[in-house]
Amino acid sequence: MTTLSVSPGRRIWLRFKENRRGYWSLILFCGLFGLSLMAELLSNDKPLVARYNGELVFPVLHTYSEKTFGGDFDSPADYLDPFIRDQFRKNGNWAIYPPNTYRFDTLNYFATSPNPAPPSGENWLGTDDRGRDVTARLLYGFRVSVLFALALTFTGVLLGMVTGAVQGYFAGKTDLLFQRFMEIWSSMPELYLLIIFASIFEPSISLLLILLSLFGWMGLSDYVRADFLRNRNLEYVQAGRALGLSNAQIIWRHVLPNSLTPVVTFLPFRMSGAILALTSLDFLGLGVPPSTPSLGELLAQGKNNLDAWWIALSTFAVLTITLLLLTNIGDALRNALDVRRKA
Amino acid sequence: MSLLEIQNLSVAFGASTVVDDVSFTIAAGEKLAIVGESGSGKTVTALSLLRLNQDARYAGRIEFEGQDILTRSEAAMRAVRGKDVAMIFQEPMTALNPLFTIGNQIAEVLMLHEGIGAKAAALRTVELLDKTAFRNRRAGPCRIRINSPAASASAR
Numbered sequence: 001m002t003t004l005s006v007s008p009g010r011r012i013w014l015r016f017k018e019n020r021r022g023y024w025s026l027i028l029f030c031g032l033f034g035l036s037l038m039a040e041l042l043s044n045d046k047p048l049v050a051r052y053n054g055e056l057v058f059p060v061l062h063t064y065s066e067k068t069f070g071g072d073f074d075s076p077a078d079y080l081d082p083f084i085r086d087q088f089r090k091n092g093n094w095a096i097y098p099p100n101t102y103r104f105d106t107l108n109y110f111a112t113s114p115n116p117a118p119p120s121g122e123n124w125l126g127t128d129d130r131g132r133d134v135t136a137r138l139l140y141g142f143r144v145s146v147l148f149a150l151a152l153t154f155t156g157v158l159l160g161m162v163t164g165a166v167q168g169y170f171a172g173k174t175d176l177l178f179q180r181f182m183e184i185w186s187s188m189p190e191l192y193l194l195i196i197f198a199s200i201f202e203p204s205i206s207l208l209l210i211l212l213s214l215f216g217w218m219g220l221s222d223y224v225r226a227d228f229l230r231n232r233n234l235e236y237v238q239a240g241r242a243l244g245l246s247n248a249q250i251i252w253r254h255v256l257p258n259s260l261t262p263v264v265t266f267l268p269f270r271m272s273g274a275i276l277a278l279t280s281l282d283f284l285g286l287g288v289p290p291s292t293p294s295l296g297e298l299l300a301q302g303k304n305n306l307d308a309w310w311i312a313l314s315t316f317a318v319l320t321i322t323l324l325l326l327t328n329i330g331d332a333l334r335n336a337l338d339v340r341r342k343a
Numbered sequence: 344m345s346l347l348e349i350q351n352l353s354v355a356f357g358a359s360t361v362v363d364d365v366s367f368t369i370a371a372g373e374k375l376a377i378v379g380e381s382g383s384g385k386t387v388t389a390l391s392l393l394r395l396n397q398d399a400r401y402a403g404r405i406e407f408e409g410q411d412i413l414t415r416s417e418a419a420m421r422a423v424r425g426k427d428v429a430m431i432f433q434e435p436m437t438a439l440n441p442l443f444t445i446g447n448q449i450a451e452v453l454m455l456h457e458g459i460g461a462k463a464a465a466l467r468t469v470e471l472l473d474k475t476a477f478r479n480r481r482a483g484p485c486r487i488r489i490n491s492p493a494a495s496a497s498a499r
Contacts, residue, residue: 008442235432235438236440238395238432238438239430239432241424242395242424242425242429242430243425243430243451243452244421244425244452245421249455253443254440258441258442
């Protein structure tokens with residue numbers, strides 16, 4: 001009898017879990033994303049915690065001047081400096097460095113090999129042409145990509161759902177007018193607008209997010225609209241009206257939850273699409289500002305330094321794995337939400 | 344004094360008049376069955392009582408408890424629907440939202456019309472379901488009986 005009382009949401013989750021590939025992809029993706037959120041603790045040029053002359057210091061949180069640790073200048077301490085490193089080894093002092101001792105923008109002034117340097121014990125995946133650690137840039141770049149994709153997916157889904165719901169539920173003239181508006185809006189040349197805006201404004205992630213959101217909602221809006229057009233005529237909508245529910249209540253409680261299949265199914269694919277969009281824009285130099293770590297910028301570096309195979313290869317691997325994981329998740333989600341498969 | 348009074352009701356969609364000059368009255372405690380061929384306008388007549396027909400033009404009068412239904416505002420209509428006048432749909436499988444439990448949907452009406460919280464509504468729902476001797480919550484053939492407590496949950 002217990003199987004009878006499984007709620008619809010839980011049933012979908014159980015069906016999702018049945019697909020091992022999708023389930024493990026989700027876990028792996030969340031794990032990787034979680035790690036990248038802690039990037040400052042995993043890959044940083046400052047020790048996490050150190051003890052100097054009997055005092056505990058937290059270089060990750062505070063900026064200490066070089067003088068604090070017996071240096072000559074009143075400038076922020078460079079913890080990769082062999083002199084500072086030595087200071088932490090003296091009489092009872094110690095320092096715990098993160099596993100990878102580079103931030104995405106750390107320049108190692110004490111490196112022994114010319115840049116770009118091949119993978120070594122110092123730089124696990126080598127350095128790029130400016131001497132920055134590729135591992136660190138990949139880690140931070142992955143985080144930027146995923147966060148950007150999450151934000152873009154969120155705004156796109158929200159806009160798409162609202163516009164689709166309004167068109168589909170009210171139908172008639174509202175629908176007709178909005179469809180014509182969308183036809184005009186979708187015929188605007190997105191890429192050229194991006195290029196134009198990139199030269200007018202200072203490039204920034206938020207500007208990119210706004211521009212891509214302005215056009216990204218239309219695909220989803222069509223699906224939500226179609227589902228709403230179908231569901232608005234079902235009897236439980238009429239029943240809801242007969243029970244005295246308002247339009248907003250009917251949309252929110254009854255039609256929207258029944259029209260979520262395209263929204264949820266497309267989530268992972270929209271995310272991988274967003275990651276790809278950001279990467280290609282960065283590759284072309286139209287994306288994030290130059291100082292930001294990004295996968296696209298790394299790919300461009302790989303293209304410009306073909307002899308430094310470690311840059312292109314590792315970036316390509318990270319991109320492929322990310323997109324593959326997202327595709328697997330999307331595939332499993334689609335199967336889990338497919339009602340026709342139930343029988 | 345009759346509870347419901349319908350005088351010369353006509354309902355038209357576009358150019359076609361679907362209900363033409365219908366009059367009847369129902370007193371409190373009285374039952375009335377409307378019988379007819381399919382397409383003869385039974386459903387449209389019934390839906391008119393709650394003004395649920397979309398894009399329809401009404402003529403005539405519908406008076407419920409002495410108040411005109413046809414001239415009421417949409418918000419005032421919502422207060423009548425499901426509270427004073429309830430409706431049981433003929434196809435129970437589609438009249439319930441497939442994503443929510445039956446209890447959820449009965450409680451929703453209670454919360455809406457009686458202004459009680461989610462907890463009180465849940466208790467009252469169980470009470471109502473017990474009254475209709477309904478225990479197994481996913482049995483298909485009995486769904487129509489679920490529609491009745493949903494409809495009568497708040498109706499007096």
